[in-house]
Amino acid sequence: MRISRMCARLAVVALAAAAALVPATAGQAHAVADPISVYPPIQGASTWDRFGLSGPATHHRVFSNWGYVNDWAVDIYRTPGATVVSPFGTRSAAGHAISVYVVTVRPGCATGNLADGGYRIGLEARDTNTGDIIARADVMHVNNKPSGIVVGATVGPWTKLGETGRFRWSTCYQVNGDTGAHIHLEVINQHRYSCYVSRSANTALTDLTVVGKVGVHYTGPQQAC
Template sequence: MPPRRAARLAIVSVLSATAALLTAPISHAQETRPARAQAADTIAVYPPIQGPSLWDRFGQTPPSSHHRVFSNWGYLNDWSVDIYQNPGATVVSPFGSKTSAGNPVTVKVVTVTPGCATGNLADGGWRIGLEASDGATGAVVGRADVMHVDQKPDAIGVGATVGPWTRLGQTGRFRYSSCYQVNGDTGAHIHLEVINKTKYSCFIARPAGTGLSDETSVGRVGTLNSGPQQAC
């Protein structure tokens, strides 16, 4: 097993809460999440890019304020961030392979669609939505939308199960548009959005331009945060 996934096998404790694109159908400020039972375990979230990448390269996309574009289960996603790497880097699932209790994580594809409102892949590539479940209990813990994916393989379709190293596509540079305002290869990025099934997930705060490896945890799902865009 590659060291990245070995590093994802367990996180010791549940972290507590601290601290124009598509139009989402519902405001997070107006929502009330259903009082369903919360999953007992959490799952780490990692950069959806194999190898090195950069967190919020230009300091314009911190998850505490970055726009959230997509919705799942009728709710606007909890937080988002742009993670940068030049075109051609392999895109993978951001979910760890084990829960905090050591249970296996099952990840399946729930969304495959052009990411931009125009429906044109040239404007911003694919949005691939992934759902992470506790493989021991079957409980759905959270989802992630991975946006601006280029060169998606035909096998990546709704219903497919993906492993931690399954290739979802690659980073790409798309034409300049309201959906993708990038002027050079250094601006190529993956727009990552994350949401809990119940309550709220959290991100791990770090300075703009921080270098990441594919073993660097950037957040968690299954946490009991009280609201969106909160740090772990």
């Protein structure tokens, strides 16, 4: 199953390569570089912005990388117990293999208490052809992290980072009921800005649904692809 899913992701990225040849629209100058697709960080089905309160055009960005606030953020919902995975595709639009490394493992909430919101796991995507660092993603509210997920670990597209979970009510996590359980995803480019795929609240996703792009060159944060 892992092999077939991985091949499917590669096929989606190949289709994206053709789309990357379309000229950018006005206001999106230099939007196309060598894109890498971003997928939901949840294996199987999930839901985009279930309650219409956490779409990436306006959702708060909590974390920073390289001294800059991340480009965009969104909440992706799934009841507790689902497997959390890397959101990065395995190849760029140009066909370059992408490797992903763990760069952050810590409690996600400022209290430092995992019971308030689980783990923040930061991931870094690198182009293995050029050695360039392309982007990072912060995956927040992760429960039941495996012992092997530590800073420096290499992860594949289906490596388990942990599970979706439900945490106690706090200033960091305000959820009532299992339907509110979610992963808070934030994404940032190393150079210029990444983008998200705009969609309506409560849209159903699969683990092959492209939700954003990194390696693109948008002109500001919180821009739709």
